[in-house]
Amino acid sequence: MQNDDIGGRQRKFNRAILVVIGLFVFMLGNFQIVNAQHYKDEANSYLNKTVDVKAIRGNIVDSQGNILASEVTTWDVNIDPVNVGPVVLTIGNQQVAFSKEQIAQKLADMLKLPLDSVLGKMTGVGRYANLKKNVGASTYIALHNLDIPWLYFDPQQSRLYSQGAVAGNLLGFVGSDGTPLAGIERTMNACLAGVDGKESYVQGADWIKIPSSIQTITQVKNGSDVVLTIDSDLQYAAQQEVAATVRRLKADWASAIVIEVKTGRILAAAEAPSVDPNNPGGVAPQNRHSRIFQAAFEPGSILKTVAAATAIDVGKASPTSHVIAPDKLRMPWGQYINDSEIHGPWKLTLTGVLVESSNTGIVQIAGKVDSATRYAYMQKFGMGSKTGVNFEGESSGVLTNYTNWDRMSNETVMFGQAVSLTPIQTAMIYQTIANKGVRKSPVLVDGCRDKNGNISRTSVPDPVRVISESSAKQTMDMLEKVVEKGPIGKTARIFGYRVAGKTGTAQIAEGRGYGRLHAVSFVGIAPAEDPKYVVAVTAYKSRTVSNSLGATPGFVSVMKQVLKTHAIPPATTKSTYIPVRW
Amino acid sequence: MSAYSVQPAIRPVVAPRRHLRAVQSPVRSAATSRNIQSATRNVAVRALARKALVGILGVWITSAIVGSLCDTSIYQISQLKHESEAIATQTQVLQQQVDSLRSPQNLATSARNLGMIVNSNPVFLKVATAKVLGNAVPASLSTSTSVSNNLIANSVMIAKSKPTKGSSTHMNLPTVTKTTSSSVKSTNPSVAKVVLPSAVIPASPTH
Numbered sequence: 001m002q003n004d005d006i007g008g009r010q011r012k013f014n015r016a017i018l019v020v021i022g023l024f025v026f027m028l029g030n031f032q033i034v035n036a037q038h039y040k041d042e043a044n045s046y047l048n049k050t051v052d053v054k055a056i057r058g059n060i061v062d063s064q065g066n067i068l069a070s071e072v073t074t075w076d077v078n079i080d081p082v083n084v085g086p087v088v089l090t091i092g093n094q095q096v097a098f099s100k101e102q103i104a105q106k107l108a109d110m111l112k113l114p115l116d117s118v119l120g121k122m123t124g125v126g127r128y129a130n131l132k133k134n135v136g137a138s139t140y141i142a143l144h145n146l147d148i149p150w151l152y153f154d155p156q157q158s159r160l161y162s163q164g165a166v167a168g169n170l171l172g173f174v175g176s177d178g179t180p181l182a183g184i185e186r187t188m189n190a191c192l193a194g195v196d197g198k199e200s201y202v203q204g205a206d207w208i209k210i211p212s213s214i215q216t217i218t219q220v221k222n223g224s225d226v227v228l229t230i231d232s233d234l235q236y237a238a239q240q241e242v243a244a245t246v247r248r249l250k251a252d253w254a255s256a257i258v259i260e261v262k263t264g265r266i267l268a269a270a271e272a273p274s275v276d277p278n279n280p281g282g283v284a285p286q287n288r289h290s291r292i293f294q295a296a297f298e299p300g301s302i303l304k305t306v307a308a309a310t311a312i313d314v315g316k317a318s319p320t321s322h323v324i325a326p327d328k329l330r331m332p333w334g335q336y337i338n339d340s341e342i343h344g345p346w347k348l349t350l351t352g353v354l355v356e357s358s359n360t361g362i363v364q365i366a367g368k369v370d371s372a373t374r375y376a377y378m379q380k381f382g383m384g385s386k387t388g389v390n391f392e393g394e395s396s397g398v399l400t401n402y403t404n405w406d407r408m409s410n411e412t413v414m415f416g417q418a419v420s421l422t423p424i425q426t427a428m429i430y431q432t433i434a435n436k437g438v439r440k441s442p443v444l445v446d447g448c449r450d451k452n453g454n455i456s457r458t459s460v461p462d463p464v465r466v467i468s469e470s471s472a473k474q475t476m477d478m479l480e481k482v483v484e485k486g487p488i489g490k491t492a493r494i495f496g497y498r499v500a501g502k503t504g505t506a507q508i509a510e511g512r513g514y515g516r517l518h519a520v521s522f523v524g525i526a527p528a529e530d531p532k533y534v535v536a537v538t539a540y541k542s543r544t545v546s547n548s549l550g551a552t553p554g555f556v557s558v559m560k561q562v563l564k565t566h567a568i569p570p571a572t573t574k575s576t577y578i579p580v581r582w
Numbered sequence: 583m584s585a586y587s588v589q590p591a592i593r594p595v596v597a598p599r600r601h602l603r604a605v606q607s608p609v610r611s612a613a614t615s616r617n618i619q620s621a622t623r624n625v626a627v628r629a630l631a632r633k634a635l636v637g638i639l640g641v642w643i644t645s646a647i648v649g650s651l652c653d654t655s656i657y658q659i660s661q662l663k664h665e666s667e668a669i670a671t672q673t674q675v676l677q678q679q680v681d682s683l684r685s686p687q688n689l690a691t692s693a694r695n696l697g698m699i700v701n702s703n704p705v706f707l708k709v710a711t712a713k714v715l716g717n718a719v720p721a722s723l724s725t726s727t728s729v730s731n732n733l734i735a736n737s738v739m740i741a742k743s744k745p746t747k748g749s750s751t752h753m754n755l756p757t758v759t760k761t762t763s764s765s766v767k768s769t770n771p772s773v774a775k776v777v778l779p780s781a782v783i784p785a786s787p788t789h
Binding site: 007010011014017067072136137138140141161162163164166204208209210232236239240241243247272276278279282496497556557560561563569570 | 690715
């Protein structure tokens with residue numbers, strides 16, 4: 001009887017076990033098979049995180065490897081207003097309680113914000129109020145060390161231009177969301193910007209990322225570096241000079257370009273006012289871009305060199321061709337062409353015309369070249385088309401087809417009116433003459449360099465033969481006389497060196513006529529016996545000096561710096577003798 | 583011969599104890615048979631349950647140990663990652679300080695503060711002939727064509743060079759006194775002995 005009871009209980013127990021096991025099996029089936037996906041999704045939503053992995057934007061470096069633009073971490077400082085309250089801070093070894101007003105004052109001081117603004121953001125019932133965006137690392141560390149429980153930080157990627165406004169007009173800048181807005185940042189965005197990645201991971205209950213769970217969904221690809229041809233030291237020196245020039249002349253702006261003759265590489269492209277890309281809002285909108293590539297204006301007498309070189313190249317003139325140049329020349333249709341000063345008739349050679357920068361002289365000699373040929377040469381010198389430097393917003397300048405030139409324009413194009421050029425186009429004209437008549441495209445970007453150091457070089461348009469080597473040599477000889485004997489050209493001399501160059505004082509178009517102020521410039525080449533560098537200095541709307549005397553000091557200073565930087569020794573030869581008058 | 587006889591000891595014969603055991607009846611009832619089978623199964627189930635329990639317990643303990651180790655590692659990794667980020671932030675601050683100090687703006691300003699003037703004249707010494715090429719004249723504020731004051735903005739300069747203690751805008755050069763040959767003594771020139779405080783190499787004044 002007792003045995004039967006035991007057996008019965010045993011059986012009941014076994015059945016219960018089986019029922020429980022069955023229940024487990026059922027539940028397991030429900031979890032693992034029937035509603036598996038649902039539970040999986042629900043669990044994933046709590047534990048699995050899928051996040052974007054931001055690609056790091058590439059650096060912009062100069063030709064010496066100095067970093068001009070790089071990516072750094074900054075922090076957005078945020079408040080959790082609902083939890084704002086007094087804070088106990090550890091000062092030394094003591095615990096000191098601070099009221100929220102005292103903390104607000106501290107934050108206002110550290111973040112350079114008005115106290116009212118900080119206090120305003122500290123009140124409310126929300127969980128988020130941004131106090132300040134993109135705070136630097138040192139401020140972040142100081143704030144973080146305060147250990148304020150209702151203050152939190154969101155890291156962001158930001159752009160840092162460690163040399164400030166050095167090459168700022170070239171580098172451009174990015175917006176607060178990292179969008180490239182100007183300059184190299186924009187032009188070379190395809191190289192600089194990487195491709196964002198995506199990864200997923202499982203996090204623990206306390207948001208700890210479980211390392212073994214990280215799965216890469218899309219591999220992040222960081223950006224590459226842009227290597228410029230700019231030498232930042234030279235750039236700084238040139239910017240110093242143009243900034244001083246703007247101050248001295250009370251000009252609207254000034255620029256200085258340094259070109260390596262044989263390669264067309266731009267070693268410096270300085271402007272004033274210059275923009276500090278860390279704070280583009282610090283300058284007026286018109287000063288945030290590069291006028292060297294984007295501003296076209298009538299260059300004036302600088303273009304007499306083109307007219308003279310053309311006349312020599314087509315065999316219509318030589319450096320010693322004679323002309324009588326009055327101060328005022330009446331054209332057959334009754335209009336006058338004037339020189340910049342009143343003088344009697346000058347018996348000049350073509351070289352003398354350049355030395356004296358005589359408008360009446362150049363139109364008489366270079367006017368022997370027909371309009372179609374002159375126009376073709378102007379095109380070959382690069383006027384009216386982009387240089388090939390591939391800078392965002394580059395201007396082509398203005399060169400009207402010769403068939404649309406009126407009788408006066410047909411003459412004035414020879415001394416730089418009725419045609420507009422950017423400063424880089426002007427500089428490249430002189431590069432052509434210095435480079436034995438072959439025009440190169442200016443190069444600003446050496447290439448795009450990946451993280452392994454492999455550079456994909458910028459494609460450069462083929463060089464163009466503009467004038468013969470002989471014509472270029474004769475033009476160089478004439479330009480050397482401008483610096484040796486010219487009344488203003490003399491001020492561009494550099495002791496011990498042979499320098500060639502040309503002055504330019506251009507009237508600035510205003511409305512239907514010309515205004516009172518001028519664009520003054522000087523473009524020089526050194527050493528003249530073996531041309532290596534072109535330096536082009538322009539000051540726009542000079543208010544204190546109305547001729548190239550405003551530009552030559554800047555030229556001398558920049559060219560001296562170039563000669564020192566590249567260790568070019570003084571000349572050991574003398575220039576060719578060419579008569580200036582007859 | 584003595585005659586006596588020894589009676590052999592007679593041990594009482596004990597009948598062997600019979601062990602009684604139930605002998606299964608060759609004809610069993612069905613109920614009995616079921617009970618027997620059930621009991622056998624119970625034994626097997628218990629054995630299985632014991633094994634399963636031990637197995638589950640083993641897996642659970644192992645899992646707990648491994649889990650605990652993993653948790654410790656995860657928190658360690660997380661902690662190290664935080665430390666790494668803090669170091670990266672410190673590195674960034676230091677790098678920005680270095681960038682500020684080496685920026686042309688800072689160099690120009692500190693050079694100027696030290697009384698230095700840019701000598702814009704390119705001058706070279708031709709070693710073969712010992713000839714000076716160029717205009718070798720000292721720089722002065724009136725003759726220098728280069729701009730010495732910094733005019734270029736840099737809003738991210740977080741450090742500036744500080745002039746060293748005692749420095750002035752004019753360098754204190756030793757006065758050279760012309761001596762006659764008779765006044766020259768053949769003793770060793772006195773060389774100022776450099777003594778480093780606490781035998782520590784002085785650090786750069788910049789930071």
